[in-house]
Amino acid sequence: MKLFDRLKAEAAPQWSAYVDHEFVRQLGSGELPLNAFKHYLVQDYLFLIQFARAYALAVYKSPSVDDMRQSLEGVKAILDVELDLHLELCGSWGMSREDIEKAPEDTPTMAYTRFVLDAGMSGDLLDLQAALAPCVIGYAEIGAALLKGGSAAEANPYHRWVLEYGGDAYQDLAKGFGAWMDRTGEAYLTETRYPRVLSLFEKASRLEADFWQMGLNASA
Amino acid sequence: MKLFDRLKAEAAPQWSAYVDHEFVRQLGSGELPLNAFKHYLVQDYLFLIQFARAYALAVYKSPSVDDMRQSLEGVKAILDVELDLHLELCGSWGMSREDIEKAPEDTPTMAYTRFVLDAGMSGDLLDLQAALAPCVIGYAEIGAALLKGGSAAEANPYHRWVLEYGGDAYQDLAKGFGAWMDRTGEAYLTETRYPRVLSLFEKASRLEADFWQMGLNASA
Amino acid sequence: MKLFDRLKAEAAPQWSAYVDHEFVRQLGSGELPLNAFKHYLVQDYLFLIQFARAYALAVYKSPSVDDMRQSLEGVKAILDVELDLHLELCGSWGMSREDIEKAPEDTPTMAYTRFVLDAGMSGDLLDLQAALAPCVIGYAEIGAALLKGGSAAEANPYHRWVLEYGGDAYQDLAKGFGAWMDRTGEAYLTETRYPRVLSLFEKASRLEADFWQMGLNASA
Amino acid sequence: MKLFDRLKAEAAPQWSAYVDHEFVRQLGSGELPLNAFKHYLVQDYLFLIQFARAYALAVYKSPSVDDMRQSLEGVKAILDVELDLHLELCGSWGMSREDIEKAPEDTPTMAYTRFVLDAGMSGDLLDLQAALAPCVIGYAEIGAALLKGGSAAEANPYHRWVLEYGGDAYQDLAKGFGAWMDRTGEAYLTETRYPRVLSLFEKASRLEADFWQMGLNASA
Numbered sequence: 001m002k003l004f005d006r007l008k009a010e011a012a013p014q015w016s017a018y019v020d021h022e023f024v025r026q027l028g029s030g031e032l033p034l035n036a037f038k039h040y041l042v043q044d045y046l047f048l049i050q051f052a053r054a055y056a057l058a059v060y061k062s063p064s065v066d067d068m069r070q071s072l073e074g075v076k077a078i079l080d081v082e083l084d085l086h087l088e089l090c091g092s093w094g095m096s097r098e099d100i101e102k103a104p105e106d107t108p109t110m111a112y113t114r115f116v117l118d119a120g121m122s123g124d125l126l127d128l129q130a131a132l133a134p135c136v137i138g139y140a141e142i143g144a145a146l147l148k149g150g151s152a153a154e155a156n157p158y159h160r161w162v163l164e165y166g167g168d169a170y171q172d173l174a175k176g177f178g179a180w181m182d183r184t185g186e187a188y189l190t191e192t193r194y195p196r197v198l199s200l201f202e203k204a205s206r207l208e209a210d211f212w213q214m215g216l217n218a219s220a
Numbered sequence: 221m222k223l224f225d226r227l228k229a230e231a232a233p234q235w236s237a238y239v240d241h242e243f244v245r246q247l248g249s250g251e252l253p254l255n256a257f258k259h260y261l262v263q264d265y266l267f268l269i270q271f272a273r274a275y276a277l278a279v280y281k282s283p284s285v286d287d288m289r290q291s292l293e294g295v296k297a298i299l300d301v302e303l304d305l306h307l308e309l310c311g312s313w314g315m316s317r318e319d320i321e322k323a324p325e326d327t328p329t330m331a332y333t334r335f336v337l338d339a340g341m342s343g344d345l346l347d348l349q350a351a352l353a354p355c356v357i358g359y360a361e362i363g364a365a366l367l368k369g370g371s372a373a374e375a376n377p378y379h380r381w382v383l384e385y386g387g388d389a390y391q392d393l394a395k396g397f398g399a400w401m402d403r404t405g406e407a408y409l410t411e412t413r414y415p416r417v418l419s420l421f422e423k424a425s426r427l428e429a430d431f432w433q434m435g436l437n438a439s440a
Numbered sequence: 441m442k443l444f445d446r447l448k449a450e451a452a453p454q455w456s457a458y459v460d461h462e463f464v465r466q467l468g469s470g471e472l473p474l475n476a477f478k479h480y481l482v483q484d485y486l487f488l489i490q491f492a493r494a495y496a497l498a499v500y501k502s503p504s505v506d507d508m509r510q511s512l513e514g515v516k517a518i519l520d521v522e523l524d525l526h527l528e529l530c531g532s533w534g535m536s537r538e539d540i541e542k543a544p545e546d547t548p549t550m551a552y553t554r555f556v557l558d559a560g561m562s563g564d565l566l567d568l569q570a571a572l573a574p575c576v577i578g579y580a581e582i583g584a585a586l587l588k589g590g591s592a593a594e595a596n597p598y599h600r601w602v603l604e605y606g607g608d609a610y611q612d613l614a615k616g617f618g619a620w621m622d623r624t625g626e627a628y629l630t631e632t633r634y635p636r637v638l639s640l641f642e643k644a645s646r647l648e649a650d651f652w653q654m655g656l657n658a659s660a
Numbered sequence: 661m662k663l664f665d666r667l668k669a670e671a672a673p674q675w676s677a678y679v680d681h682e683f684v685r686q687l688g689s690g691e692l693p694l695n696a697f698k699h700y701l702v703q704d705y706l707f708l709i710q711f712a713r714a715y716a717l718a719v720y721k722s723p724s725v726d727d728m729r730q731s732l733e734g735v736k737a738i739l740d741v742e743l744d745l746h747l748e749l750c751g752s753w754g755m756s757r758e759d760i761e762k763a764p765e766d767t768p769t770m771a772y773t774r775f776v777l778d779a780g781m782s783g784d785l786l787d788l789q790a791a792l793a794p795c796v797i798g799y800a801e802i803g804a805a806l807l808k809g810g811s812a813a814e815a816n817p818y819h820r821w822v823l824e825y826g827g828d829a830y831q832d833l834a835k836g837f838g839a840w841m842d843r844t845g846e847a848y849l850t851e852t853r854y855p856r857v858l859s860l861f862e863k864a865s866r867l868e869a870d871f872w873q874m875g876l877n878a879s880a
Binding site for chain 4: 280
Binding site for chain 1: 273325427
């Protein structure tokens with residue numbers, strides 16, 4: 001995960017504002033108000049639909065069949081598995097499929113998802129990966145940290161979330177994504193171009209922090 | 221402007237929240253804090269760059285040479301005229317070109333512009349027009365109302381803004397856009413599709429209101 | 441398959457030039473020169489890669505999660521199944537994976553695939569479907585006719601091709617595609633727009649005929 | 661024009677097959693059958709419409725305002741000037757605007773234009789430039805060579821074509837394009853990526869040769 005590590009180090013302020021956000025801390029401690037979590041969960045469902053579109057865009061943009069297949073895994077993970085898991089999880093909190101599908105997209109949801117889609121469409125696969133990375137790899141980092149910190153204990157009402165993103169399946173997916181971005185970077189990154197890629201990464205990290213904040217605001 | 225009128229009527233809550241926003245009232249009365257206006261102005265410059273991309277996308281998406289030429293007028297208006305006017309206006313408030321070009325895009329700026337670009341790319345020319353319309357025609361409506369209400373008096377520190385958007389040149393541009401959207405609608409709109417077009421219009425209007433609010437927040 | 445039937449009827453000259461092409465007749469009778477078939481098969485592999493990109497574009501362009509899932513089936517069919525089947529089939533004719541992947545794309549391959557991709561990107565999902573339909577449904581029609589005419593007999597060196605496209609699995613896929621295009625047409629088609637959709641269908645049918653001709657020319 | 665020179669040298673077979681095509685020789689000597697020229701001219705009109713879309717795509721894909729303005733010049737040149745010049749030139753050969761606009765796009769026209777559009781959409785600005793370059797700079801090279809060889813003499817029925825592309829205005833435009841591609845290359849090109857860019861250039865050159873051949877075939 002060399003390119004990712006460099007981006008993360010150079011976007012340190014945006015990165016820590018995202019992964020150490022108050023929402024994350026309260027999610028880990030279990031103190032997060034239920035309204036905040038529920039608002040987040042519904043918006044995350046709408047977010048995932050757009051992320052499936054972004055992975056489909058990656059298939060379209062892939063310079064090789066191997067890249068196409070790697071991107072396809074992302075589309076499948078969302079459309080074949082994650083959306084249903086989300087609906088089930090929402091259901092366990094008393095929200096119906098209808099409630100969720102009818103919910104209006106909040107501004108931070110639109111901001112991050114459309115930013116990723118436009119970054120990818122106007123640039124190349126590397127630009128798209130740089131804009132996707134804070135979500136894909138950041139969730140793995142957060143999940144692993146919370147799991148290590150004991151947040152997967154049943155006493156935490158949000159332990160399922162921690163188990164999902166801290167668990168091996170998701171950790172492997174994120175590692176695979178990082179390795180894929182590294183390979184693309186080796187082929188497409190120049191030092192002259194680097195500041196633009198970093199800027200995409202910084203903006204995407206900032207938009208992720210805004211997404212957590214949207215959750216917190218919902219309980220205010 | 222029949223299609224636009226229908227959209228505006230059916231998106232009345234979002235529309236009035238946008239065109240009657242507190243930012244607009246204070247702009248008209250001259251009470252708007254200078255910091256709010258300056259923050260808005262810089263973000264509007266960054267916004268225009270993305271809008272030029274959206275009009276260029278309209279050229280790409282145009283089903284006829286006439287549509288291409290109509291879209292091209294939008295690109296030219298921004299890249300050949302408006303960006304320089306904006307820099308000049310910013311200069312008159314003491315902001316340098318460097319200040320403006322270095323300014324980070326605020327979340328509401330990203331949200332609205334990338335939403336428009338994605339709506340247009342994933343849909344057709346009508347979708348793109350529906351997402352552009354609140355900006356293009358809404359500014360004309362606001363400008364005309366403020367002008368009529370006397371806000372172009374020199375005593376108002378923001379009278380140049382009112383003159384620009386209330387003036388004949390901009391009013392004509394907005395009328396031309398409305399007529400163009402009508403023609404596209406006649407060819408491409410079905411009643412089954414209408415709710416989706418309305419939803420784009422509603423979201424874009426909401427994102428415009430968020431943009432005003434971002435200005436107000438900057439002076440808080 | 442109402443919309444498809446209308447398009448096919450109104451594009452009758454282009455359609456019959458495609459489905460009754462000399463290449464198809466010789467494929468059915470077994471008289472097709474092996475060189476013609478092998479050239480076709482390699483180009484069809486390169487064609488499928490682009491078609492997977494077109495289906496991925498359909499995911500990106502889908503107005504609903506149901507549409508996204510329908511499009512995803514097309515991507516999976518190609519990337520998870522068809523490409524390997526093709527390589528296996530090529531192998532049975534003595535061509536290695538390397539031979540195939542290194543083969544340069546012929547002009548008719550580029551013409552049809554890039555036409556579909558651009559039709560879809562510049563238009564909406566219906567435009568993309570209209571450009572894909574001649575391939576997806578035309579192959580089913582050809583396969584069914586050849587199967588019915590006895591071309592799947594083992595004596596025909598090309599009987600595997602006939603079994604694949606004449607078989608139930610492919611027939612069902614094509615029916616599903618037709619029903620999907622109908623649903624999109626009900627929501628998005630106007631009579632004013634119809635001639636443009638027909639034009640896409642006609643051009644795509646013509647480019648399919650050119651693709652067969654490319655095969656024949658290879659044995660000349 | 662360093663990047664262009666490298667591409668041209670390494671795509672020497674495709675390049676000379678294009679710029680030294682029999683169509684070009686007969687255009688220069690005046691021996692080209694009128695039907696060949698007229699077919700070319702009509703298809704070139706349809707080609708230019710798609711090229712205006714490609715330049716508009718370059719505006720959309722531009723990483724800076726300077727790049728946007730450079731791309732915009734290409735859109736303007738076609739939509740504001742060249743299309744009308746073409747119609748006028750066609751008129752001088754007895755073809756009406758209606759004849760031209762109704763003419764069906766020939767396969768080589770679709771192949772080249774849609775290839776360029778897809779290369780640009782799926783890649784970045786450099787990919788788009790590499791696919792545009794054989795047309796933009798190749799025509800300048802051909803025009804200059806024919807002019808130098810005396811083909812602009814009034815005795816040549818095609819002297820106006822030679823004067824247009826051999827003349828200073830077009831030569832400057834092509835030089836500007838080459839310098840722009842160089843700047844993009846300096847920022848975005850890696851050696852690992854180079855073979856892909858070369859492949860786009862080779863394919864585009866080949867598709868240009870096919871375009872000339874289409875003209876010759878029309879008189880056969």
